[in-house]
Every structure is written in structure tokens, then in C-alpha cells.
Amino acid sequence: MDQDxxxxxxxxxxxxxxxxxxxxxxxxxxxxxxxxxxxxxGPAIKKYTTGIRLDKNTLYVRLSSSVxxxxxxxxxxxxIKMLNEKLGKEVIKKLVLS
Numbered sequence: 001m002d003q004d005x006x007x008x009x010x011x012x013x014x015x016x017x018x019x020x021x022x023x024x025x026x027x028x029x030x031x032x033x034x035x036x037x038x039x040x041x042g043p044a045i046k047k048y049t050t051g052i053r054l055d056k057n058t059l060y061v062r063l064s065s066s067v068x069x070x071x072x073x074x075x076x077x078x079x080i081k082m083l084n085e086k087l088g089k090e091v092i093k094k095l096v097l098s
Contacts, residue, residue, distance in 0.1 A: 029054060029087070029091050030053075030054045032087055032091075033052065033054045033059060033083065033087065033091060033092065034052045036083050036086045036087055037049070037052055037059075037061065037083065039086075040082060040083060040086055041079075045063075045068065045072075048063050048064045048065045048068050049061060049062070049063060049064075050062045050063065050064050054091070054092070057090075057091065057092060057093035057094060058092070058093065058094040058095075058096060059080075059083070059092045059094070059095050059096070060096045060098065061095065061096070061097050061098070062098050063097060063098070069097045069098070072097055073097055076095045076097075079095055080092050080093070080094075080095050
């Protein structure tokens with residue numbers, strides 16, 4: 001199968017353009033944020049996560065453990081930075097734990 005890397009790159013650009021033109025980025029960001037939260041925070045935290053919602057640039061995470069909520073509260077800026085790095089762009093500016 002002979003495929004020119006230029007054509008593959010062009011297809012990627014076309015898909016990015018399609019997503020942007022059809023304003024699908026926010027929906028994809030919402031899905032990606034949940035995936036990244038679960039993979040980066042690990043199974044122990046995932047177990048206590050009862051809800052994740054991205055609204056504009058604020059990530060709302062509902063946790064069933066008040067102890068965990070307090071513990072994570074100390075590292076909010078580190079968590080935001082880590083999640084944004086994994087997402088490849090600044091999607092999250094604020095993290096609200098409840």
C-alpha cells in the first residue's frame with residue numbers, strides 16, 4: 001500500500017478543519033476530559049468519581065469521598081496542568097471539586 005505522507009497529513013488537516021468549522025471541538029473536549037481524568041487520576045480516584053462535567057473552561061468533578069475531595073483540593077493547579085498537557089491544549093482553567 002503506497003500512501004504519501006503528504007496525503008495523510010492533508011487528511012488530518014481536513015478533519016481538524018471539519019471539526020472546527022462544525023463547532024465540534026467543545027463536544028470532543030468534554031469527552032476527552034472525562035477520558036483523561038479517568039486515565040490520569042487512576043482507578044482509585046475513578047472509583048470515587050461520581051460525575052464529571054466541563055462547562056466552558058471549568059471542570060466540575062463530583063466525588064463520593066470528602067477526604068479525597070479535600071486531599072485533591074490541595075493540588076488543583078497541578079491537576080489542571082497535568083490534564084491540559086494530556087489534552088494538548090488549555091481546555092481547563094478552573095477545577096471545582098464537590
